[in-house]
Amino acid sequence: MIAAPEIDLISLAPVLVLSVFTMLVMLIDLFVGKNKSVLVFVALTGLLLAAVSSFAKTDWPVSSFGGSYVVDHMSVFFTMIFCLSSGLAILLSVDYNKRENIRVGEYYSLIMFCTVGMIILASSTDLIMIFLGIEIVSLCLYVLAGIRRGDTRSNEAALKYFLLGAFATGFLLYGMTLLYGATGTTKLAGIAEALSHAEVLSQPILVMGVVLLIAGFGFKVASVPFHMWTPDVYQGAPTPVTAFMAVGPKAAAFAAFFRVFTTAMPELAPTWEVLLSIIAVTTMFVGNLGAIMQTNIKRLLAYSSISHAGYILIAIIAKGSLATSALLFYMLSYTFMTFGAFSIVILLGRAGKENLELEDYSGLGFKAPLLGLAMSVFLLSLGGLPPLAGFVAKFYIFQAALNEGYVILVVLAVLNSAISLYYYLKVIVFMYMKEPKGDFQISLTPITLIIIIIGLIGTVQLGLFPGPVISLAHP
Amino acid sequence: MELLIFYPLALVSVILALFVVFNKSPIGSAVCLIGMMLGLAGVFILLQAHFLAILQIIVYAGAIMVLFMFVIMLLNLKDDDTKWKIRERNIFLSSATGVLIVGILYKIIDVTTDTKFDSPATVPDNFGTVEVVGTALFTDFVLPFEVASILLLAAMVGAVVLAKSKVD
Numbered sequence: 001m002i003a004a005p006e007i008d009l010i011s012l013a014p015v016l017v018l019s020v021f022t023m024l025v026m027l028i029d030l031f032v033g034k035n036k037s038v039l040v041f042v043a044l045t046g047l048l049l050a051a052v053s054s055f056a057k058t059d060w061p062v063s064s065f066g067g068s069y070v071v072d073h074m075s076v077f078f079t080m081i082f083c084l085s086s087g088l089a090i091l092l093s094v095d096y097n098k099r100e101n102i103r104v105g106e107y108y109s110l111i112m113f114c115t116v117g118m119i120i121l122a123s124s125t126d127l128i129m130i131f132l133g134i135e136i137v138s139l140c141l142y143v144l145a146g147i148r149r150g151d152t153r154s155n156e157a158a159l160k161y162f163l164l165g166a167f168a169t170g171f172l173l174y175g176m177t178l179l180y181g182a183t184g185t186t187k188l189a190g191i192a193e194a195l196s197h198a199e200v201l202s203q204p205i206l207v208m209g210v211v212l213l214i215a216g217f218g219f220k221v222a223s224v225p226f227h228m229w230t231p232d233v234y235q236g237a238p239t240p241v242t243a244f245m246a247v248g249p250k251a252a253a254f255a256a257f258f259r260v261f262t263t264a265m266p267e268l269a270p271t272w273e274v275l276l277s278i279i280a281v282t283t284m285f286v287g288n289l290g291a292i293m294q295t296n297i298k299r300l301l302a303y304s305s306i307s308h309a310g311y312i313l314i315a316i317i318a319k320g321s322l323a324t325s326a327l328l329f330y331m332l333s334y335t336f337m338t339f340g341a342f343s344i345v346i347l348l349g350r351a352g353k354e355n356l357e358l359e360d361y362s363g364l365g366f367k368a369p370l371l372g373l374a375m376s377v378f379l380l381s382l383g384g385l386p387p388l389a390g391f392v393a394k395f396y397i398f399q400a401a402l403n404e405g406y407v408i409l410v411v412l413a414v415l416n417s418a419i420s421l422y423y424y425l426k427v428i429v430f431m432y433m434k435e436p437k438g439d440f441q442i443s444l445t446p447i448t449l450i451i452i453i454i455g456l457i458g459t460v461q462l463g464l465f466p467g468p469v470i471s472l473a474h475p
Numbered sequence: 476m477e478l479l480i481f482y483p484l485a486l487v488s489v490i491l492a493l494f495v496v497f498n499k500s501p502i503g504s505a506v507c508l509i510g511m512m513l514g515l516a517g518v519f520i521l522l523q524a525h526f527l528a529i530l531q532i533i534v535y536a537g538a539i540m541v542l543f544m545f546v547i548m549l550l551n552l553k554d555d556d557t558k559w560k561i562r563e564r565n566i567f568l569s570s571a572t573g574v575l576i577v578g579i580l581y582k583i584i585d586v587t588t589d590t591k592f593d594s595p596a597t598v599p600d601n602f603g604t605v606e607v608v609g610t611a612l613f614t615d616f617v618l619p620f621e622v623a624s625i626l627l628l629a630a631m632v633g634a635v636v637l638a639k640s641k642v643d
Binding site for chain 2: 002003004005007019026065066068069104106107109110113114116117120126128129132133135136139140142143146147149158
């Protein structure tokens with residue numbers, strides 16, 4: 001007789017709810033014909049219910065399934081971010097898909113599958129679960145990146161992402177295997193326990209494992225030198241998917257990255273701190289210097305997202321509870337800014353012509369003052385100017401790092417923040433100081449307006465009154 | 476008694492592995508590779524790892540070989556291409572690879588002849604059997620097992636979306 005395993009479905013509530021709704025979306029898709037808007041409602045309902053059901057457990061932290069799944073303030077906060085970012089991505093897709101003629105109902109279910117994977121990723125404390133989560137997320141993204149079958153750039157993006165991603169997954173898995181080989185367990189708490197013994201800690205195999213893990217996670221969060229895919233994939237993927245990729249999956253990968261390194265391997269910190277510091281600094285420099293050269297707004301935002309990954313890596317290096325809340329706050333504010341910026345990028349395009357060059361933004365500031373203002377707010381927030389969310393987010397990360405004594409790292413990050421302002425301001429210069437090239441044909445639909453307003457409120461609110469969210473993010 | 480089965484199996488595996496390298500045509504190499512995988516599966520059975528043996532056959536001899544064959548067919552080789560082409564001989568690269576392999580082999584022999592390998596840790600009798608793996612799968616690892624189903628479903632949906640959608 002086999003003893004029945006401990007099963008805690010209430011902990012899993014968000015995953016279950018979202019999975020059910022994902023399948024519901026797929027099933028309803030069969031009956032609705034050409035008009036897919038009902039799918040949007042079902043998908044949004046599912047995301048909302050998943051966000052609510054993440055509070056099903058009240059006495060955090062709860063560990064279940066023999067220590068492989070956890071509900072704590074980090075996983076709940078991340079679940080909120082994921083549901084928000086997926087919801088925004090779905091809303092953003094409605095008009096875009098009509099314009100670009102993407103009439104695939106599975107589009108929405110793939111985004112939701114991806115969200116299921118992200119929640120699993122942020123809540124797992126077991127290497128196998130983290131691996132499965134990463135795979136769910138990546139597989140959905142490969143398909144979403146290439147969903148415009150007729151578009152060669154989209155195909156290129158999907159293929160590039162798939163081949164490199166599969167390779168990176170191999171590295172990640174290899175790293176996990178070595179870690180398992182050295183410690184004899186896949187549970188993060190068990191690994192931390194095993195590493196507290198000196199004879200386990202001294203094994204050279206561990207260093208190999210850590211390096212491979214950094215390579216695998218580094219690819220998923222697009223940090224240098226594993227960032228090569230980012231500009232091409234971000235440019236080729238449909239724009240709402242690009243916005244989604246830059247926020248949700250990246251946040252999920254960071255959640256797992258953070259959890260694995262800070263909860264499982266604090267004993268090994270001297271080894272990975274140095275490596276991660278070097279990666280963080282080069283990521284910031286390559287991202288920011290690369291962005292300066294770009295003339296395509298999607299590539300510019302791709303490089304900007306690389307540099308942001310560099311800032312967030314500092315939170316992992318800083319460890320500690322302050323770093324946790326800084327990471328959570330950063331990801332939330334990054335969600336608002338990025339979706340805001342991308343919604344305007346989508347708005348400027350029209351069927352057959354996406355208007356993605358910086359030249360196309362000439363004169364936007366006086367032709368459509370409010371849109372220009374909104375775009376400026378998002379860009380300045382991404383650049384980290386007070387009093388916007390981006391500033392407070394960076395401030396918290398730098399503070400967390402300073403508390404742990406990483407002064408040089410923070411100095412370099414601040415320097416990079418200054419560099420980044422150059423290219424964000426370049427877009428603003430185009431918008432306000434150049435003559436318009438042609439007419440803007442902007443058809444502002446209510447849905448896009450809602451996204452821009454949500455983005456603006458989030459960016460300004462988090463910048464002016466970060467207190468409530470910070471206290472929510474604090475354990 | 477075990478050795479009586481092991482040596483023929485090992486011999487066949489090694490010979491087939493050599494055939495993989497020396498075979499004239501890619502298809503022939505691939506077929507020899509299947510045979511070698513089956514031989515390895517036999518070795519796993521001797522080591523009491525029944526489940527691993529079955530996985531070896533299903534995953535390697537089955538799925539991965541199909542992938543190999545698929546790629547070979549996809550390249551659509553013409554008659555004169557069905558033989559391996561030997562690249563220009565690069566003496567430096569060949570000798571560097573040779574030195575590397577000798578080094579690795581030396582290290583492996585060095586490590587495995589260490590005294591602590593003389594008395595390997597004893598494992599339970601049922602180690603690696605289907606029963607034990609199944610029990611672990613449905614108790615300790617029930618959550619990853621179920622999550623894998625979501626992964627497979629997502630992969631299936633994704634593959635169908637990419638393959639079936641019409642290109643204008």
